[in-house]
Amino acid sequence: MTASGYSVEAEGLLKTYGDKRALDGFDLAVPSGTVYGLLGPNGAGKTTAVRILTTLIRLDGGWARVGGHDVSTEPRQVRRRIGLTGQNAAVDEIITARQNLEMFGRLFHLSAARARRRAEELLEQFTLTEAADKQPKDFSGGMRRRLDLASSMILAPEVLFLDEPTTGLDPRGRSEVWDAVRSLAEGGTTVVLTTHYLDEADKLSDRIAVVDQGRNVTEDTPAGLKRAIGGDRIEVVAAEAADLPAVAKTVARVASGGAEPETDAEERRVHAPVADRVPALTEVARSLQDAGVTVEDIGLRRPTLDEVFLTLTQQSEDKSEAKSEDKEESAA
Amino acid sequence: MSDTLAPEERRAYWAVVDCWTIVRRDLTHLVKQPSLVAWQLGFPIVSVLLFVYVFGSSMDVGEGVEYKDFALPGMFAMTMSFGFMNTAIAVVVDKERGVTDRFRSMPMSPSAVVTGRGVSDILHAALDLAVLAVIALVIGWRSDGSLLGTLYAFALLLLLRFSLIWIGVLLGLLTPNQESAGNLFAVAFPFAMISSVFTPPSAMPDWLGAIAMWNPVSATANEIRELYGNPLPLGDSWIEQHSALMAVVWPLIITAIFLPLAVRKFQNLSR
Numbered sequence: 323m324t325a326s327g328y329s330v331e332a333e334g335l336l337k338t339y340g341d342k343r344a345l346d347g348f349d350l351a352v353p354s355g356t357v358y359g360l361l362g363p364n365g366a367g368k369t370t371a372v373r374i375l376t377t378l379i380r381l382d383g384g385w386a387r388v389g390g391h392d393v394s395t396e397p398r399q400v401r402r403r404i405g406l407t408g409q410n411a412a413v414d415e416i417i418t419a420r421q422n423l424e425m426f427g428r429l430f431h432l433s434a435a436r437a438r439r440r441a442e443e444l445l446e447q448f449t450l451t452e453a454a455d456k457q458p459k460d461f462s463g464g465m466r467r468r469l470d471l472a473s474s475m476i477l478a479p480e481v482l483f484l485d486e487p488t489t490g491l492d493p494r495g496r497s498e499v500w501d502a503v504r505s506l507a508e509g510g511t512t513v514v515l516t517t518h519y520l521d522e523a524d525k526l527s528d529r530i531a532v533v534d535q536g537r538n539v540t541e542d543t544p545a546g547l548k549r550a551i552g553g554d555r556i557e558v559v560a561a562e563a564a565d566l567p568a569v570a571k572t573v574a575r576v577a578s579g580g581a582e583p584e585t586d587a588e589e590r591r592v593h594a595p596v597a598d599r600v601p602a603l604t605e606v607a608r609s610l611q612d613a614g615v616t617v618e619d620i621g622l623r624r625p626t627l628d629e630v631f632l633t634l635t636q637q638s639e640d641k642s643e644a645k646s647e648d649k650e651e652s653a654a
Numbered sequence: 655m656s657d658t659l660a661p662e663e664r665r666a667y668w669a670v671v672d673c674w675t676i677v678r679r680d681l682t683h684l685v686k687q688p689s690l691v692a693w694q695l696g697f698p699i700v701s702v703l704l705f706v707y708v709f710g711s712s713m714d715v716g717e718g719v720e721y722k723d724f725a726l727p728g729m730f731a732m733t734m735s736f737g738f739m740n741t742a743i744a745v746v747v748d749k750e751r752g753v754t755d756r757f758r759s760m761p762m763s764p765s766a767v768v769t770g771r772g773v774s775d776i777l778h779a780a781l782d783l784a785v786l787a788v789i790a791l792v793i794g795w796r797s798d799g800s801l802l803g804t805l806y807a808f809a810l811l812l813l814l815r816f817s818l819i820w821i822g823v824l825l826g827l828l829t830p831n832q833e834s835a836g837n838l839f840a841v842a843f844p845f846a847m848i849s850s851v852f853t854p855p856s857a858m859p860d861w862l863g864a865i866a867m868w869n870p871v872s873a874t875a876n877e878i879r880e881l882y883g884n885p886l887p888l889g890d891s892w893i894e895q896h897s898a899l900m901a902v903v904w905p906l907i908i909t910a911i912f913l914p915l916a917v918r919k920f921q922n923l924s925r
Contacts, residue, residue: 376759377758377759377924378755378758378759378923378924379923379924379925380924380925398761401759401760401761402761404759406755406756406759408752408755408756409752410750410751410752411751411752412751412752412753412755412756413751413753414679414753415751416682416683416686416687417679417682417683417686421679421682425675425678425679426756426760428671428672428675429672429675429676429757429760429762429766430760430761430762431668431671431761431762457686473756474756
C-alpha cells in the first residue's frame with residue numbers, strides 16, 4: 323500500500339516506434355488491492371503499457387509510478403515490488419518446476435534455504451506439488467501458466483502484471499488461471515491484467531479501462547461501464563414471425579427518448595432501451611397479452627461488455643477519423 | 655552477508671552470484687539432457703569420420719603427413735566455430751519464451767544474463783573438447799607436443815570459442831524466432847569450412863584460398879597443429895607464417911568488435 327492509495331499511477335505516457343504511436347497520452351490509476359483490467363483490441367497499446375510499467379522498455383514521455391517508485395528513475399525499486407507474467411509462460415522447460423522456482427528465488431536474492439522453502443510454499447499454493455519434479459515441457463498449458471504465475475510471486479509482490487494470461491489456453495486452463503488470480507487478489511495483491519477476452523475482464527476485474535489507439539478511452543467498474551453505455555434494454559422474443567411488427571409497435575411506446583426498437587427477424591427478437599424498467603416491462607407484457615400475441619420470452623437485459631467495448635472503440639475511431647478529416651479540411 | 659558491503663561491492667557481489675545461478679541452470683540442462691551434447695557433437699564427429707575414412711584415402715595434404723593428424727585438430731577448431739550457433743539458439747529460446755524478459759523485470763544483476771551465458775558456453779565448449787579429444791585418441795591421433803603446448807592449444811580453442819560467444823549473443827538477439835535460428839547454419843557452415851580445417855588453403859583456387867587463409871578459424875587450426883606437433887604444410891604468405899600471433903589476435907579483434915555490439919543490443923531491448 324502506497325501513501326496515495328494507488329499501486330500504479332501513470333500520466334500522459336508516450337511511446338513511439340518510428341511513426342507509430344504505441345502509447346499516446348495513456349493515463350492509469352490502479353487502487354491498491356484491486357484487480358484492474360486493461361481491455362482493448364490487439365495493437366491498442368496494452369502490452370506496451372505493461373512493458374513500460376514493468377521497466378522492460380523506457381517511456382518517451384509522461385511519468386509512471388509503480389508501488390510508489392518511479393519506473394524511469396528507480397527501476398530497481400520497482401522490480402522488487404512487481405511480478406510479471408507475460409504472454410508466454412516464461413519458465414525454463416528443461417529444469418524441473420521446483421528447480422525453476424528455486425532459481426528465480428535465488429535471482430530474487432533469497433538465501434538457498436529460503437529459496438527452497440519459498441519454492442515449496444508456491445508449489446503448494448499453485449497445486450503443483452505433484453508435478454514439482456517434472457519438466458515443464460511435459461505440463462499442460464494451465465499447469466505451465468500456474469508455474470509461471472508462481473515464479474512471479476516469489477517475493478509476494480505488491481503489484482502483479484498479467485499480460486493476456488489465458489491466451490492460448492483451453493477452457494479448463496483458463497478457469498485454473500482465473501482461480502489462481504482470484505486467490506492472489508484475495509490475499510491483497512494488486513493485479514493489473516490485459517486481455518482481449520471480455521468475459522475475462524468482466525469476471526476478474528474490479529475496474530476496467532478500455533484502451534484503444536494508445537490511450538484509455540474510459541475507465542469504470544464493469545457494471546458502471548455497462549450502465550454508461552445505454553442502460554437496460556427491454557427484449558421480447560415473439561413466438562410467430564408474423565407478430566414482429568405488432569411487437570415492435572408496442573415496444574416503441576415504452577422505449578426511452580423515443581428510440582426506434584431494433585428487430586432481429588431471424589431470432590424473432592425486438593429490443594429497445596428503456597428508462598423506467600419494471601413499469602415498462604409490465605406494460606409491454608400486458609399490451610401484448612391483450613393483443614393476443616404469443617410471447618416466447620420477455621425480459622430486461624443489461625448490455626454485455628461486448629457491446630460496451632464495440633461502442634467505445636467505435637466512438638474513438640470515429641473521433642480520430644473526424645479529427646483527420648478536420649485536418650484535411652483545414653489544409654484545403 | 656551482502657548487507658555489510660558498500661553499494662558498488664554489493665553490486666559486484668550479486669553480479670557474480672547471479673551469474674553463477676544462471677550457469678547452474680545451464681549445467682542442469684546438460685545433466686537433464688545428455689543427448690543434447692551428443693547431438694551437438696554429432697556433426698563434427700560424423701564429418702571427421704567421413705573425411706578421415708571416406709575421403710582421407712584420396713586426400714594428400716603433402717609432405718607425407720597423415721591425413722588424420724591434419725583433420726582431427728581441424729575438427730576441434732570446427733566444433734569451436736560452430737559453437738556460436740549454440741549460443742545464438744540458447745539466446746533465441748530464452749528471448750522467445752519470455753525468460754529474458756522475466757530476468758529483466760527482476761531485481762537481479764542485469765549483466766548476469768549475458769555473463770551467465772558466456773560462462774556456461776565456455777564450460778560447455780570445454781566438455782565438447784574433452785569428448786572430441788577422447789574420440790580422437792581412439793581413432794589414433796596423438797599430441798606429440800609438450801604437455802604445456804598441448805594445454806595451450808586447448809586454451810586457444812576456447813579463446814576462439816569465447817570470442818564467438820558475442821557473435822552468437824548478437825545473432826541470437828537479432829533472430830526473430832527459433833525456426834529462423836536454423837538458418838544460421840548457412841553462415842556457420844562456410845565460416846567453418848572455408849578454412850584450413852579439412853583441406854590446406856594452398857590446394858584451393860587462389861581467391862578462395864586467400865579467404866580461407868585469412869579466416870580466423872584457420873589461424874587457430876594451424877597454430878594448434880603446430881602445438882600438437884602434427885607437422886603441417888603451410889604456404890609462405892604472411893598470414894600463414896604468423897598463425898601463432900593471429901590465433902590470439904583474431905579472437906581479441908572479434909571480441910573487441912562484437913562484445914560491445916552484443917551488450918548494446920541487449921541494452922536496446924528496453925527501447
